[in-house]
Amino acid sequence: MAPENIVFGAGSVEVASRIILAVTNPGDRVMFAWRSFEAYPLLVTTAGAVPQPVPLAADGGHDLPAMAAAVGSNTRVVFLCNPNNPTGAVLSSAAVDSFIRSVPADVLIVLDEAYVHFNRDADTAVGIDMFRRYPNVAVLHTFSKAYGLAGLRLGYAIAAPELATALRKVAVPFGVTSLAQQAGLASLRAEDELQERIHVLVAERRRVHTAMLEAGLPVLPSEANFLWLDSGERTAALAELFEKNALSVRVFPGEGIRVTIGSPEANNRILAVARHAAALLAPQH
Ligand SMILES: Cc1ncc(COP(=O)(O)O)c(C=O)c1O
Structure with a gap:
């Protein structure tokens, strides 16, 4: 992955917040499955955008056909949480692929993979593969879960250069501490x-x-x-x-x-x- 595609922040939730700020105008809609990560609706409303929750399917997974059908002209961003917090359900590669193809190319799809390290499902969607396949896909990763660095606040987006540049523009300067950087590097050496x-x-x-x-x-x-x-x-x-x-x-x-x-x-x-x-x-x- 090229450095230009990586944008760090004080946890992936802070990067998610910047994605919404960078991509939406007041009144634009941001879609996510519900129930999912509790922060999504809060991030959306504080950015002046409008949450567009779509109920989970009965098995606790995203109802992707319902989400695709609900995408409207003012839907700017769709968060897909894989595996989903709090149900643990996984999105398959085939389902995500057809979802991305079915929504307009100017809708940003964010694959939130906070729990990616624990995911052993052979058919799972893989954020980096989707990112390589589609220009309107971004991926969120974090050092808070498997790496255990939640209190140090370190996460990142993998994003197309234009989005990455926009995310850097809306960053609070020096948001990632040098201690978090050192901890992240040490973690990468402790594979x-x-x-x-x-x-x-x-x-x-x-x-x-x-x-x-x-x-x-x-x-x-x-x-x-x-x-x-x-x-x-x-x-x-x-x-x-x-x-x-x-x-x-x-x-x-x-x-x-x-x-x-x-x-x-x-x-x-x-x-x-x-x-x-x-x-x-x-x-x-
Ligand atoms: C799905 C999901 N995304 C993102 C986060 C945020 O993690 P952090 O901001 O610590 O990287 C969490 C934390 O609970 C989460 O459950």
Whole structure:
């Protein structure tokens, strides 16, 4: 990748914010699946643009046909989150390819790959491939997830030169600290350690997912470092159970719960309440 195509920022969320600022005028629409990364609607409204959320499909993945149908003349940007936060669902290469072909070429498609390192799906869309194939594609990557540098704030966009130049123009000067730069470089030199960390996480994800299914929990397949419990209206009761057991999970009232894959010990503590949790979700007569 040429340096001219890479734009760093204080985390990928800050680069996402600059993309919206650079590309939209007040009143333009920015589309994303919903539920997805909580920051999308906030970034869009603070930029003066209008959020255009499109409900996820029942399997927790993006409903790309519905998104394609919803693209209108004032839709400027579409975020595709792969794997999706918080459901962990993956977008296939074929589906993204046909989505990109079906929307006007002046709509910017941003593939947000914050969780890309955990994605082992053989058919997944690959941001860099899409970027190479289509001029209206940009990709977001971050050092916050697999690299574990969230507090240091380092992320980047891979973008066509014109967009990259625009992103640099709307940057706050010196937004990426020298400490974050040094940490990023050190992380890139520690590839073996990174791979080992990912390997352990993916094995734990598989173990926890299987055990949750066996316990009867409505857990979706995930290619990220978390699992989604599709608990719907019973979410409050489930959240209370986790809280009582001093387990910190991300609760989306009325929708579901995102459980982060942690150390094997932490995961065992989650699994220790799995059967009880499944009983809470069972239909009551
Ligand atoms: C999908 C997605 N994109 C981007 C981010 C932002 O990450 P950061 O700004 O730390 O790079 C997150 C963080 O939760 C995320 O879930």
